[in-house]
Amino acid sequence: MVPVIIINEINLNCSIQDLFYSLAASKEYEYICFLDSSLVPNKYSGFSYLAWEPDFAVFHQGSKNRLIKVSGFKKDSVLNEESDPLSFLRKVFTENINVKNEKYLIEKLKNDSLHSSFAYKASPIRGRSAAIPKFTGGFMGYFSYDLKDFMEKLPAKAIRDIDIPVYYLAFYTKLVAFCHKTGKLYFINMHNTKNGYKSNVPEEIIKRAIHESRAAAKNLKSLVLKNPKKIKNHIENKYRTKPAVKFNLESNLSKSDYLEAVRKAKKYIHDGEIYQVNMTQRFKCRLRVDPWDLYYILRIKNPAPFSAFIGFPGLHIGSSSPERFLLLNGRTIQTRPIKGTKPRGKSRAEDKKNAIELSKSIKDRAELNMIVDLERNDLGRFCRYGTVSVKEHAVVEKYEKVLHLVSTIAGQVRKGHDVIDILKATFPGGSITGAPKIRAMEIIDELENTARNIYTGSIGYIGTDGSMDLNIVIRTFIIKDGQFYYNVGGGIVEDSDPESEYQETLDKGLALKETLEFFTRSIIDFI
Known part of the structure; x- marks a missing residue:
């Protein structure tokens, strides 16, 4: 399978931090990840990323690795096995990481280029542009320091008085990315295909991607409007x-x-x-x-x-x-x-x-x-x-x-x-x-x-x-x-x-x- 990522600019008229706050404060989502380049400007990370509805989550707690499919508040445990967490993660990563990703940016056609009533195209993203999000879907989460105990044979003398997973990762195929340099907000949507589109994305796929990004923008905007404009106050x-x-x-x-x-x-x-x-x-x-x-x-x-x-x-x-x-x-x-x-x-x-x-x-x-x-x-x-x-x-x-x-x-x-x-x-x-x-x-x-x-x-x-x-x-x-x-x-x-x-x-x-x-x-x- 070849993952296809389609990126579309959206406009919410709010900052990425206010969007994060609106999602978190709504208490509607259990799996929120916000990778936040809050020091602006900075030369190390020009984007912030926000995701809230994963396809599944994986974690290791006690002696077991678990994979849970997530759909809103409904969660189905798919895997629940005792094994080395690194071996388990390697299996999960092998199934979900493919360097042959195809990435496309939706752009509006110029008036003189119109040959139909549909005014958009999906342009292939080749190489790495500073203005295009680097992360376009996959795993977000953490590895705890205590994962070290599965890498080296160490005497575990320290008391484990907080019961939290050794690692916890959620897999997102939809997220938003904010470019701190341009101020643009992007909705990113990923789906799998058998062979990819090889730079020729069908019109119906572009239409579906635009529809999904607009629906997401509408939902996000409604959450933002529920919060006051001056959140610190x-x-x-x-x-x-x-x-x-x-x-x-x-x-x-x-x-x-x-x-x-x-x-x-x-x-x-x-x-x-x-x-x-x-x-x-x-x-x-x-x-x-x-x-x-x-x-x-x-x-x-x-x-x-x-x-x-x-x-x-x-x-x-x-x-x-x-x-x-x-x-x-x-x-x-x-x-x-x-x-x-x-x-x-x-x-x-x-x-x-x-x-x-x-x-x-x-x-x-x-x-x-x-x-x-x-x-x-x-x-x-x-x-x-x-x-x-x-x-x-x-x-x-x-x-x-x-x-x-x-x-x-x-x-x-x-x-x-x-x-x-x-x-x-x-x-x-x-x-x-x-x-x-x-x-x-x-x-x-x-x-x-x-x-x-x-x-x-x-x-x-x-x-x-x-x-x-x-x-x-x-x-x-x-x-x-x-x-x-x-x-x-x-x-x-x-x-x-x-x-x-x-x-x-x-x-x-x-x-x-x-x-x-x-x-x-x-x-x-x-x-």
Whole structure:
């Protein structure tokens, strides 16, 4: 079968974030995925993608992989088997990924070209245009950090106190894409054919695609009109009537425990077992806030190029991640590890000073150098010999609350290697584990005491054409059973100062803390 993707521009007169909010707040859809390039302009992801009605979903929970066909609120379990999740996913991906996709953009014919009463054509999309969506249907969702346990034989010492799937992916054949450069909104519709159309799409197929896109636009517009135009004000007013509540964010590690964990990590480094390790702590609280309200405010307070919202049954995730894990286009793969953090300055002069200090930081550059070497080795496991190279190194990038040092490593994937091979070689990312990676992950499980779950895993898409774009899950909250969680952490090296490392975790969680304070209207304390 050859997947055929037809892309048609639609006009809703609203922003992509307001469209997302309208869908989520309607509570009509259980499977919402919003891959949100909320930092605009940014050079890494010119599109945001929003999908809400999948054909099916796959996930692994307990000891079983499940595939569920989805139709509105009706769900039919098709597969329910005990097996290795990576083997199961390889089977699902093999059945649904085909690099021979045909893609067409519906265009209106010029008046002098009209030869019939039908005024549209489907133009083949060849190559990759910056103005055409890169993702045109396929899988959207997450891989949790704990998927590592199925890639390596690791002693699972950390307590798994949140019951969520190890991975959760939904398969979408219909979605919308928003181009931040042109401001255009596209409806994308995919269907399978026996042999494709070979650049000659039948008129009835074009008519059907136009009809479906117009019907979708009409439905979406009706949802948008149900919400006020100024959604931020609406959210603020929604919670203003409720009494302000002062509460504490409870960590899985007390401050003294975290400092001791850093000291133990440094001892492992001093003894030569590792060169660096990423140490985190997790905060939690009970919170009565709708997840889409929380995410909408978070994306305002901390816009980021790899933000995302996922609303699956019983689980909501909101991410404002600045870090790309993997980008795969054709045979070209790229990873962009982040190391080193400084808070943004309160003035231009202070901001510049902090950027210079970060750029010249021996500790931060050493951390990044180690992770760049690790990522080069990971990519080298499946890339053509001689193609892996560092495209950028130790570049200071500015985000809403912090500055980061970033590098870019790229290579060309060898033939015969699929998405699962790539994930096995690279997941989880080196920037949020340490070096050497396997021993660092063992130490993380020992010192952090609770499993990371989604945190430092990946959110993103895997297209039916084999393309892939995944983030690193940082600056992220999850809401499960009315409980709110978020993790923060940093890289530990031999000369790390425990107090400074602890403060860095709080700096990284500032946007999430401020988002909570928006709703509680009070200062939140850490305990």
